[in-house]
Structures are given as structure tokens and as C-alpha cells.
Amino acid sequence: MAQGMSNSAACREVGINRKSGNRRRYGRKVVDRAGNVRVYLPITEVRESDALSERFLSENERIVIASLLRTGYSLRSIARELARAPATISREVRRNRDPRTGKCHPFQAQHRASVRRARSKEGKIRRDPELKEFIQQRLDLRWSPEQICQALRTAFPDELDRHLAHETIYQAVYLPHRGGLERAAGTLRTGRPARRSRRRAAQRATRFIDPGMLISHRLPEVDDRAVAGHWEGDLIVGTANRSTIGTLVDRTTRCVKLLHLPGSHSAENARDALLHAFTDLPAGLAHSLTWDQGSEMSRHDEFTRATGIPVYVCEPASPWQRGSNENTNGLLRQYFPKRTNLSIFSAEGLAFVAAELNSRPRRILGWQTPANLFANLVATLE
Known part of the structure; x- marks a missing residue:
């Protein structure tokens, strides 16, 4: 995982069950027949001091999610309560709930999310030289990322790991230290040196309007x-x-x-x-x-x-x-x-x-x- 693999890929590599990998990843508690408890620390160091963007769910929001789920709220109701997209709540529940019981424990979920962020950020394109060369050649021909993604599905029909979303290519171009793609002046049609942030709907109205x-x-x-x-x-x-x-x-x-x-x-x-x-x-x-x-x-x-x-x-x-x-x-x-x-x-x-x-x-x-x-x-x- 320190090399950038996901938990599932790492478990396949070493030949263990994915749930076993999760337990080692987040730390585990083992109780023997005599009732003795042994606690194993997680294999991944978590940096809790890193400042997070507001687009990430906070620990307080995870506490609210767990509480409302126990009360019987639907995912859409929780999304409205937190002013988040329903997909955000659905993804949070699916990815960070307890793998054994299926219940949401907010502090455990926060820990899971922190560990996931802390793993290596080397991108998929950098890790695959053949994939990188395929994409770079078409960028040099001024193909759009979306066109390249469609070509990947044709060129590698049975290799699902090489089927990318066009956003992955955009990120690899704008963050070359992660994606490894070279960007010349005309690589992307916009020609921008950096991504332009999009304003949220609440920020679009100017202050002088009543x-x-x-x-x-x-x-x-x-x-x-x-x-x-x-x-x-x-x-x-x-x-x-x-x-x-x-x-x-x-x-x-x-x-x-x-x-x-x-x-x-x-x-x-x-x-x-x-x-x-x-x-x-x-x-x-x-x-x-x-x-x-x-x-x-x-x-x-x-x-x-x-x-x-x-x-x-x-x-x-x-x-x-x-x-x-x-x-x-x-x-x-x-x-x-x-x-x-x-x-x-x-x-x-x-x-x-x-x-x-x-x-x-x-x-x-x-x-x-x-x-x-x-x-x-x-x-x-x-």
C-alpha cells in the first residue's frame, strides 16, 4: 500500500482476504480463549494534523450521519440536513461503514478516511508506462482526454484497470508530479496553466443584489x-x-x-x-x-x-x-x-x-x- 496500491489490490498481491487486509490496515483487537486482549496498531501512519478542504466530510459530519441513520433518516434526508450531495452520503456509508456489521461508527469511519488519504498519491498513469505512453502520444496529437478514454476501451478491451475516466487524465496533466504526463502549450484546448476553480451556486450572486x-x-x-x-x-x-x-x-x-x-x-x-x-x-x-x-x-x-x-x-x-x-x-x-x-x-x-x-x-x-x-x-x- 505504501507503493500506492489500494487495499483490494494489496490483498490480492499477498494472497489474503480483503477483510483481513482491512483489519491490519486500521488496527485490530484479538481476544484469545483465556480472555486476554491483544491490540495491534494499524500498519499505516495517519497524520491527523493535515488541514482538510471543506469538500471532505468532517468528523462532526460523520457523527451526524451515524446518529441520523440510527434514527431512521434516509440518505437523501441526511444529505439535505448537511447540505451535501446525496451521492456524497451514499459513498461515505458504502466505503466507511464497519465491514462486519454494516453499521456506521463515526470515529472508525474518520480513521478509515484518514488512512485512505494518507496512502501514496502516485497516480495510476505514472505506475503504468505503457498506459502513460499511449495517453501521451494522443495528447501530443491534441486529442481531448475524453477521446483518449474512448480509445483506451478499444485498445485494451479486456484490461479494465486501463479504462480511465477523462477526469483522471485531466488530473495527471495538471498535476504532473502525480500523473507524469507532459503538458505543452497546446496540449489542452483551454491552454490554461492551472485549473480554474468553479464557484458554487451560492457564490455566483453578487453582493449588491437584493x-x-x-x-x-x-x-x-x-x-x-x-x-x-x-x-x-x-x-x-x-x-x-x-x-x-x-x-x-x-x-x-x-x-x-x-x-x-x-x-x-x-x-x-x-x-x-x-x-x-x-x-x-x-x-x-x-x-x-x-x-x-x-x-x-x-x-x-x-x-x-x-x-x-x-x-x-x-x-x-x-x-x-x-x-x-x-x-x-x-x-x-x-x-x-x-x-x-x-x-x-x-x-x-x-x-x-x-x-x-x-x-x-x-x-x-x-x-x-x-x-x-x-x-x-x-x-x-x-
């Missing part, structure tokens, strides 16, 4: 596009995210306004640009604004106090809730291609682009132009 601002609280008249003056907004970004242009589109007329954001797209600059854009609008054509959850809108309350226009935000990762604006941003890429330095465009240049876009006839408007529709509405309000 429940009353969510798009679900928007008036019903906004959804049917019957009333003009409800705007959607966003930013398009230039090369290396260092330059931006703000975009506004009216949901009814599809009239476009572009915000000049020289220097940066900070919350202060975005607020000032929005105030300037809405200053010239008649009150009847400025009812609401819908944006995404970008930090540039963190001063939305100051914009609302100054104009009386409420700001609504979309749910995370839901650009379709601003469909008109997303479509408009796609049209604007004809003028502002990706990986372009957008700071070279002046306010006059942006106004020219907006005017040209608003003068295009649109099928969704019955082949009328946004400029004509918007001008007619302004005339009726005067």
Missing part, C-alpha cells in the same frame, strides 16, 4: 413588449477585457444606444454613462432597465435615485433573459470584432454606429427601422 431586483419581479408588461421604454443592457469587451462599450436596446422598438466608457468599466463610469444616456429620453420611454449580474452595476441604487428608473438583474448564467440585448451585441460585432481594442472608438464614432444600426429595416419590426419607430413614439409624447 431579492426585489431579480427579473422575476419585473412588470408583466415588459415581457409582452407591448410598451416601449423597457431597456436591456450589457457590456461588450475588447482584447484582454481591458476595454469595453456599454450597449442598450429597447425591447419594443429595438432602438440601440451605445455607452462610451473610456478608461475602465468601473461602477462609477457605468453609472455616469447610464445617467448621460437616459438624460435625453422622454419619461414615457424610460420605464426600466434590465442588466446581468456584473459588478459594473453595483451602484444601481444611485442611478435609480437620480432617474427613478428601476434596475432588474437576470439570474446567473441566463443571458437568454436579455435576448434582445444579446442579439444586438452579436450585430455589433460586425463593427467591433472580438480581440479588438475598443478604447480607440470615440463617443462620436459610437453614435455613428448606433445610428447606422438603427436605420436597418428589421424583419421582427415588419421591415420598419428602429429609428423610425422610436421617432414616432417620441413624437406622440411631445
